[in-house]
Amino acid sequence: MRTFKQMLPLLAAIVALQLIFRFGGPYFWIDGFHWWPGIETFWGPENQIDIVQQVSVNAIIAFGMTLVILIGGIDLSVGALLALVGTTTVYVLAAGNFEAGDSALLSWTLLALGFVAALGMAAAFTAFNCLDVVRSRGARGWLMAVLFVWTLGYVLAGGFPGVHGAMRLAAAILAGVGIAAAFGAFNGVAAAKTPMPPFIITLATMLIARGCALSYNKGLPMRIPDEETVFLTLGNGRLFGVVPVPVIVMLTLFAVAAVLLHRTRFGQHLYAMGGNREAARFTGIPLVRTGIAVYVICSLLTAVAGMIHTSQLYSAEPGSGEMFELNAIAAVVVGGTSFTGGKGTMFGTLIGAIIIGILDKGLNQAGVHYSLQYIVKGSVILAAVYLDVRRRR
Amino acid sequence: MIEAPAGEAPLLTLHGVTKRFGGVTALDNVDFDLRRGEIHALLGENGAGKSTLIKVLGGIHVPERGTIRIDGRATHIRSVADADRHGIRIIHQELSLAPNLSVAENIYLGREPTRLGWLSRRAMFHKAEALAASLGLDEIRDVRALVSHLSIAHQQLVEIARALSCRARILVLDEPTSALSETETEALFTTLHRLRSQGVGIIYISHRLEEIIRLADRITVLRDGRSIGTQSISDVDQRKLVRWMVGREIVDHFHRPGYTPGEVALEVKNLTAPAVHDVSFRLHYGEVLGIAGLVGSGRSELARAIFGIDRIRGGSVEIDGETVRIDNPRDALRAGIVLVPEDRTREGLVMPQSVAFNAALPWMKDWISGVVVHSGKRREIVRRAVDSFSIRLSDPVQPVDSLSGGNQQKVLVGRWMEHRPKVLILDEPTRGVDVGAREEMFNIIGSLVESGMAVLLISSDLAEVLNTSHRVAVYRDGRILQTAPADEITAEQVMEQLTGAEIHENV
Numbered sequence: 022m023r024t025f026k027q028m029l030p031l032l033a034a035i036v037a038l039q040l041i042f043r044f045g046g047p048y049f050w051i052d053g054f055h056w057w058p059g060i061e062t063f064w065g066p067e068n069q070i071d072i073v074q075q076v077s078v079n080a081i082i083a084f085g086m087t088l089v090i091l092i093g094g095i096d097l098s099v100g101a102l103l104a105l106v107g108t109t110t111v112y113v114l115a116a117g118n119f120e121a122g123d124s125a126l127l128s129w130t131l132l133a134l135g136f137v138a139a140l141g142m143a144a145a146f147t148a149f150n151c152l153d154v155v156r157s158r159g160a161r162g163w164l165m166a167v168l169f170v171w172t173l174g175y176v177l178a179g180g181f182p183g184v185h186g187a188m189r190l191a192a193a194i195l196a197g198v199g200i201a202a203a204f205g206a207f208n209g210v211a212a213a214k215t216p217m218p219p220f221i222i223t224l225a226t227m228l229i230a231r232g233c234a235l236s237y238n239k240g241l242p243m244r245i246p247d248e249e250t251v252f253l254t255l256g257n258g259r260l261f262g263v264v265p266v267p268v269i270v271m272l273t274l275f276a277v278a279a280v281l282l283h284r285t286r287f288g289q290h291l292y293a294m295g296g297n298r299e300a301a302r303f304t305g306i307p308l309v310r311t312g313i314a315v316y317v318i319c320s321l322l323t324a325v326a327g328m329i330h331t332s333q334l335y336s337a338e339p340g341s342g343e344m345f346e347l348n349a350i351a352a353v354v355v356g357g358t359s360f361t362g363g364k365g366t367m368f369g370t371l372i373g374a375i376i377i378g379i380l381d382k383g384l385n386q387a388g389v390h391y392s393l394q395y396i397v398k399g400s401v402i403l404a405a406v407y408l409d410v411r412r413r414r
Numbered sequence: 415m416i417e418a419p420a421g422e423a424p425l426l427t428l429h430g431v432t433k434r435f436g437g438v439t440a441l442d443n444v445d446f447d448l449r450r451g452e453i454h455a456l457l458g459e460n461g462a463g464k465s466t467l468i469k470v471l472g473g474i475h476v477p478e479r480g481t482i483r484i485d486g487r488a489t490h491i492r493s494v495a496d497a498d499r500h501g502i503r504i505i506h507q508e509l510s511l512a513p514n515l516s517v518a519e520n521i522y523l524g525r526e527p528t529r530l531g532w533l534s535r536r537a538m539f540h541k542a543e544a545l546a547a548s549l550g551l552d553e554i555r556d557v558r559a560l561v562s563h564l565s566i567a568h569q570q571l572v573e574i575a576r577a578l579s580c581r582a583r584i585l586v587l588d589e590p591t592s593a594l595s596e597t598e599t600e601a602l603f604t605t606l607h608r609l610r611s612q613g614v615g616i617i618y619i620s621h622r623l624e625e626i627i628r629l630a631d632r633i634t635v636l637r638d639g640r641s642i643g644t645q646s647i648s649d650v651d652q653r654k655l656v657r658w659m660v661g662r663e664i665v666d667h668f669h670r671p672g673y674t675p676g677e678v679a680l681e682v683k684n685l686t687a688p689a690v691h692d693v694s695f696r697l698h699y700g701e702v703l704g705i706a707g708l709v710g711s712g713r714s715e716l717a718r719a720i721f722g723i724d725r726i727r728g729g730s731v732e733i734d735g736e737t738v739r740i741d742n743p744r745d746a747l748r749a750g751i752v753l754v755p756e757d758r759t760r761e762g763l764v765m766p767q768s769v770a771f772n773a774a775l776p777w778m779k780d781w782i783s784g785v786v787v788h789s790g791k792r793r794e795i796v797r798r799a800v801d802s803f804s805i806r807l808s809d810p811v812q813p814v815d816s817l818s819g820g821n822q823q824k825v826l827v828g829r830w831m832e833h834r835p836k837v838l839i840l841d842e843p844t845r846g847v848d849v850g851a852r853e854e855m856f857n858i859i860g861s862l863v864e865s866g867m868a869v870l871l872i873s874s875d876l877a878e879v880l881n882t883s884h885r886v887a888v889y890r891d892g893r894i895l896q897t898a899p900a901d902e903i904t905a906e907q908v909m910e911q912l913t914g915a916e917i918h919e920n921v
Contacts, residue, residue, distance in 0.1 A: 284785045286778040293775055296764035302723065303762065304743040304753055304776045363766050 027357065030408070031372045038376065039064070042383035060386050068382075070265065076378035077267035078333075080371060081326040082345060083352040084278040085319030087370045090353050091282075092295045092315055093362030094212055094219040099323045100345035101231035102204050106327030107337035108237040112196035114189065115246055119238040133370040185207075190251055198324045204230055206313065206319025213312030227346070234339040242336040256332025267329045274322065281318075293313065295362030352377050355405045376405075423486025424449045425615040426502075426584055431480030433466055434844045440466040441477065442639040448584065450613040455620045455626040455647075458636035458657055459876060461912065466618055468586055472504045473497035477761065481570050503577030504586040510567050513562035517554050518542035520561050521576045539690075545579050550608050553601065567598035569790070578614070582586055585609065586617040591625060592710050603629055623652045623913045627679040628807070635659060656909045668881035669853075670900070671860035671861060674882070675701045677734070679868035680720075680751070680837045682728035687719035691766075691892040692729070697837065697868045704883030704900065706908050712873045712892035714756050717839050721753035722746045722869075733836060747776075750836030754827050754843060756872075762826045763814050770810040773799040773829045795832055803828035803858055820851025827855065834862070839870040844878060 043057030062068055082099050089096045112119055208226055212219040237243060245252060258266040282288040290311045293301040302308055331337045356373030358365025380401060384394045426448040433441040441463050448454050448557075450519050469475040470482075473491045481488050484500050492496050497504075504920045511520050519526075520536050528538040529705045539851040542557040554564070554571050557558055561569055576855040577585055591599045606616060606629065620626055626633060627647060635642040635658045642658055676699035685693045689712035697703045707713035720731055722740040731749075738749040746753070755761035763772050773796045774781060796810050803824040805899050807817060816823060823843060830838070838859075860882070863869055879886055880900050888895045888903075888911045895905075895911050 250585050280785050284782070284787050285784045289775070289782070292767065292771070293764050296766050297760075299755075299761040300764050302743060303753065305747045307740075307742075307744065315432075359766075363764065 028366075028368060028372060031356065031369065031376065034376055034405070035372065039380045042379070042387070060383070060405070063383065063386065068386075070263070070268075071248055072378050072382045073268050073271075073375075074265040075382060076374050077265075077271040078326045078330050079345065079348050079352060079375035079377065080271050081274055081322050081329070081355075082349040083370050083374050084274060084355050084367060086346075086349040087278075087323035087356070087365060087367060088282065088291060088315045089219075089319050089359055090350070090358050090360060091291045091362055091365050092312060094296035094312075094315070095223060095299070095350070096176075096208060096316065096319050097220065097223040097346050098204060098208060098227040098230055099319065099349060100342040100347075101227045101234065102201055102320060102323050103330060103342035103345055104337075104339055105204075105230045105234040106197040106201050106324045107341065108234045108243060108329035108339050109200045110193045111243045111245055111329060111331060111337035112237055113193035113196045114126065114249055115243065116189065116251065118246075119243050190249065193252070194239040194328070197328060198321065201320040201324035202317055205323075208320070208375065209313030209316030213309045237337070237339055240339045242334075242338045243371060244336040245331070251330055252328075253335065256329050256334075267333070270325065270329060275367065275371055276323075283365050285400070287311065287314070290361055295359075295364070297363070348377065349404050355402060393407065423483070425452075426472075427483040427486075427847035429465075429481045429483070429596065429808045431467075431470060431482070432434070433470060433475055433477045440639050441470065444636070444639070444641045446634055446644070448617060448643060450583075450614035450615055451610050451613045452632065453610055453616045453618055453630045455633045456617055456636065457623075457626065457633060457659060459874065460635040463639040464636055464658075465588070466639075468588060468617075468619070471497065471502055471584070471586060473502075483619065490600075498580070501581055501583035502586070503580070503582035503584070505570065505573045505577060505588065505590065507567070507589045507592060509573055511561045511569055511572060514560065516558050516560055516566070517572050517575075518557035520572055521557070521579050521655060523576070525580065542575075542579075545575055549575060549578060549605075551575055551605065565598070567594050567602065570594075570602065571605065574609075578609070578858055584615065584617070586619070586620045589621070590618075591620060591622065599625070621913050623655050626655075627652060643673045652910070653906070656906045656913070659909060668878065669857060669860055670884070671702065671863040671881055673701065673884045674864075675699065676866060678702070678732075680806040681735070681872070682720065682729070683732070685716070685719060685726065685731065685747050687724050687726050688714060688717050689715040689892050690724075693892070693894055695887055695894060696898065697870055699836075699866045699868050700715050700863060701885070701889060702863055702869045702871055702883045704879035704886040705870065705889045706876060706879045706912065707872070707884055707889035708874055711727075711890050711912075713889050714841050715892070716889070717753055717755075717841050717870070717872055720746070720839065721751060724751075731743075751839065752830045752835040752837070753839040754830070756841040756845070758819070758822055758845075764820060765813075766915065767813045767814060768811045769800075769805075769807055769817065769825060770796045770813045773825055776829060777832050782904045798832060799825065799828040802831050804854065818851070820847040820855075823847050824851065824855060827859070829864070834867060837868045837870065838862075839872070842874065844869070844873070844875065876908055880905055880908070895897075896908065 041059070041062075043059050043063045045057045047059055048055055073296070082103070086096060086099065204226055208219070209220045209225055211217055255266055255270075260266065260269060282291065290301070290306045293304065293306055294308060294311060298308065327342070330341065352374035353365070353370050354360060354369070354373070355376055356365070356369030358369060377398070380398060381394070384397060389397070424447045426446075428444060428446040431444045431446075432439070444463070444467065445676075446456075446467070454517075455469065456464050470477050471491065473494045473496045476490075476492055482491060483915055488498065491500065491502070512523065515523070518535075518541075521542050522538050526540060527534050529537065539557055541745075546552070546554050551566050551571050551574070554575060561572060561666065565570070574585070590602060594602065606618070612617060618626070618630060627650075630648050632644055632649050633650060633655070634644040635655070637659065678696050679699045679701075680697040680863060681695075683694050691712075693716060694704065701860065705713050705716065715724060719726050720740070720838060722742045722745050726740065731740055732738065733751070735747045738745065740746050740749065740839060741905070743753075750878065757766065765783070770792070774792050777795050781788045781795060793810075798809065800807065805817075805821050805824045805828060814825060817825070817840070827838075827840070827843065843855065859869060871883055880903070882902045885897060886895045886903055886908065888898045888908055890912055
């Protein structure tokens with residue numbers, strides 16, 4: 022109930038934006054006051070569905086970003102990683118029809134390492150949560166070794182011609198998810214185990230990921246083969262011809278992320294870590310393990326967003342995803358998550374993403390020049406955060 | 415600088431100064447005076463009110479009652495700027511220099527000499543050199559050197575130069591020698607003597623009695639926020655000072671739990687860790703072992719090492735006679751060791767969160783299984799923690815920082831009682847805790863001890879250590895000097911060992 026009360030101003034903001042874009046409002050220009058009439062079709066069902074669909078990619082990234090910001094971190098690499106996930110996935114999907122430069126090969130090495138890290142994490146999690154069997158260090162090592170050999174074989178097989186259909190799709194998805202896990206694990210280990218600030222770490226990995234992405238197909242868009250209908254459905258399909266698949270994915274992931282944050286020990290750890298890292302240490306919370314997991318989860322969510330985005334474009338664009346990290350951060354912050362960590366909710370982030378989505382769509386349809394769109398968006402973010410900070414004080 | 419004609423009013427006079435924090439009286443009717451060209455030592459245990467007195471002088475705290483006179487004129491010091499204007503400069507234990515600027519830049523920080531609005535580095539270097547020469551601070555003659563390249567001792571001289579560059583007339587030094595070697599201390603004393611002869615009034619705070627006896631002209635002892643008296647240094651000796659410092663009349667609010675020691679609960683053998691050197695001791699079930707040590711003696715580091723925060727370099731920790739490997743706090747908690755840290759705000763509580771969040775935090779396993787949150791169990795855990803230490807609050811979901819210091823501390827200790835630990839380590843459990851809450855807390859801990867818990871009590875409050883522990887270990891420079899039953903050792907003996915003549919070793 023208390024959280025709902027805190028969300029009221031945000032929900033009010035959504036209603037206000039919907040009303041303004043539908044019925045218009047006054048505005049001021051050099052020659053005096055004017056009335057902007059609004060957009061008559063703004064409340065059309067198709068238009069509203071469109072808004073939610075366009076929100077999906079940003080919202081999914083923002084769910085992960087919420088966790089990162091909650092522990093006092095930041096992940097700037099998500100935009101570039103989104104592009105790299107797209108290119109890697111389509112590269113495998115198209116069975117090497119596109120050229121991959123040296124940097125791309127570098128990313129494949131990272132990918133192999135990433136699998137170890139991600140699966141090691143999974144193993145650690147299992148060990149942490151319930152299975153006492155894999156708690157001993159030796160057993161965990163064996164498990165990782167087996168998983169490593171298996172995945173490496175599997176992925177390499179997927180990358181070569183001669184594997185078709187579902188197998189190829191699985192390999193492609195695994196490759197995309199794997200590269201994201203690799204970057205996430207690297208970000209996480211660097212942030213949790215070294216004193217480097219996460220801002221700088223992820224700024225660096227952003228450049229590295231972008232470089233890897235741009236080396237595919239000389240930086241040009243890579244078209245998804247037409248026969249990959251399943252993959253194309255991910256971004257463009259509609260359930261019962263109404264609900265877009267990305268929206269379903271987003272809502273599912275929202276539920277998962279919200280449960281993870283609000284109903285598990287892991288989530289409690291994040292609040293404790295972000296609120297007071299030293300105090301968390303003194304209550305025996307595993308800071309390193311949790312920190313790494315957070316960055317990996319953020320990257321994995323970015324991978325999902327990257328596949329949806331790629332599918333929506335019908336091609337992987339090495340240069341895509343720019344400013345996505347900033348949009349995600351904006352959604353998180355507008356949603357009321359404290360930038361110093363320790364405070365925030367998943368629901369807030371969802372609402373934050375929707376607010377930014379409505380704003381984007383509305384300004385677009387109103388025919389506002391895109392230069393002015395940036396200015397309006399910047400002002401709205403400033404106002405939202407200022408009001409939030411003032412309310413909390 | 416200042417010529418003092420005979421018979422003029424003292425440089426600084428405090429009369430009847432009183433300062434309260436909530437229910438705690440930090441300064442109670444304190445009288446104090448400082449003459450020109452005098453080194454006046456301020457002495458007292460931790461919590462006696464020395465730092466509050468300094469903060470009153472520095473304009474950080476404003477006293478509720480009492481008058482402050484400077485040159486005989488009544489004044490108010492309401493802000494740091496006020497203190498500056500009156501020429502009061504405080505050099506804190508933690509130096510406040512910008513490490514990546516030069517000596518000269520630090521001396522003139524915020525008052526940089528300019529030329530037509532532009533920073534004139536050359537003028538600044540010249541002025542700084544002249545200043546260093548006039549003060550006789552040859553050690554910092556190279557005013558272009560980066561402060562981070564200087565030793566702590568020389569950094570301190572930079573602070574002193576900075577203070578005197580803006581015509582400080584009253585210089586307050588808080589434990590200046592705690593990080594200095596013997597030769598560096600000598601050099602500092604020479605500087606202070608020279609400043610004294612230039613007419614500066616110096617207030618000098620230290621635990622080290624032999625230093626004070628050598629350096630000071632007069633001495634004032636504070637105890638429990640009251641000034642016990644001021645004496646000329648020729649009238650006192652070390653023994654007398656010790657008696658003054660610890661001789662407290664009220665010891666009856668301490669209650670030592672009954673003593674029926676059981677098996678050995680915790681045995682530490684030759685433990686070596688950062689700032690801990692080869693420490694060994696045994697702690698039995700049903701026993702309180704007090705660690706009596708001053709600030710900076712490495713006593714908190716001992717606790718941190720046992721709890722797995724600092725890395726253990728050598729030696730072993732045994733619980734119930736079995737060696738346990740402690741790499742992190744989780745290992746320690748699993749072995750049944752709990753540490754309630756020294757700094758409540760920094761290391762203890764998650765401040766933006768509620769009392770309930772903090773109280774239930776260590777026991778998540780009991781109220782979250784998978785994705786199922788048992789709110790009922792959580793409420794029970796919080797209620798038990800609140801009840802067991804009679805924490806006074808209006809609502810468990812109120813923010814924990816809205817509680818008083820005493821109640822915050824009770825949350826911090828009480829939450830661990832859900833699953834009773836074998837060994838409870840309390841590091842300065844009563845810092846900033848009022849007498850009532852302190853008594854209450856020790857009564858509860860006492861009954862836990864009587865029912866078999868082992869407690870390691872670390873405190874710089876000697877009365878507290880001696881009157882609540884069964885045995886006392888005197889701890890200094892990372893070593894245990896002596897362990898004795900608490901009723902066979904007096905506060906004077908402990909204080910003498912803690913402050914007595916020093917054997918400087920490479921630490």
